[in-house]
Amino acid sequence: MESKQPSPIDLLVEAHAGLExxxxxxxxxxxxALAFLGDLDLIxxxxxxxxxxxxxxxxLAQHLKGSVVGLDLFPAFVDVLNGRAREQGVADRVRGVVGSMDDLPxxxxxxxxxxxxGAxxxxxFERGLAYWHGFLKQGGYVAVTCPSWLTDEHPAVIERFxxxxxxxxxxxAYNIEALQRCGYQFVAAFALPETCWTDEYFTPREAALEGLLRKYPGNEIVEAFVADNRHEVELxxxxxxxxxxxFYLGRKR
Ligand code: SAM
Structure with missing residues (x-):
């Protein structure tokens, strides 16, 4: 009997579940970003x-005294979070749940x-900020990272990717205006440095991709998945x- 082919989503989860x-x-x-939020003990x-x-x-749990709920679509990621919370002795304040960002529990x-x-x-960006606004107390903060144009030149290959x-x-500038339109006071925005992409993400991901190639030798779906990921790095x-x-930070008006 033929073994089941992994789908690109299966591969995405498999490649990423073991990464930091x-x-x-x-x-x-x-x-x-946390340093812009004033007195963290109030959270x-x-x-x-x-x-x-x-x-x-x-x-966040290390910096805050309150509780933190992590939410993600993929149960495999949420399981890792809950395991790490137990290992670090913070499971009483940190809970991972499976769910969607556009249907909050x-x-x-x-x-x-x-x-x-990154989510x-x-x-x-605007749809998420507008929807999430209703779940914040007045004066509550939102802090998100979002891929954004940093210059007026917008290469078509990047737009397409x-x-x-x-x-x-x-x-x-457009995103700051969008944040304000959604009912937040603008607090701060700053770009992540290159090392956040390369050392912190692409390098460990490449090791995971090598692992997939070894695990599924000659599998065209895996080869295409790895090629797509490597193309992202080249771009x-x-x-x-x-x-x-x-990073965009805002405060609910
Ligand atoms: N925040 C994590 C980090 O920085 O390491 C993960 C960032 S990853 C680029 C994006 C995450 O968003 C993935 O874990 C993915 O499963 C999750 N995601 C994508 N769409 C989602 C949705 N509609 N609801 C909940 N999670 C979603």
């Missing part, structure tokens, strides 16, 4: 949407902080001056 993080970012930049209830295996969920006006790194573009992945890039190294992840 599933997209560009790093602890230092998460800390830099009783936080959510990390599109948390993956929870790199920044657990970091929270009470309205119940959260002091909504965090989301909001999956449902749209992100469109094929279901995302669109806008300028930082980033060539065009990185024009786009990148930007």
């Amino acid at each position: 993080r599933q997209g560009p970012g790093c602890a230092k930049e998460t800390g830099r 009783a209830n936080a959510a990390d949407l599109g948390c993956g295996t929870g790199a920044q969920t657990l970091l 929270f009470q309205r006006e119940s959260l002091d902080l909504i965090w989301s790194e 909001i573009d999956n449902i749209g 992100w469109a094929d992945a279901g995302s669109r890039l806008d300028s930082v 980033y190294l060539e065009y990185q001056q024009h786009y990148g992840y930007v």
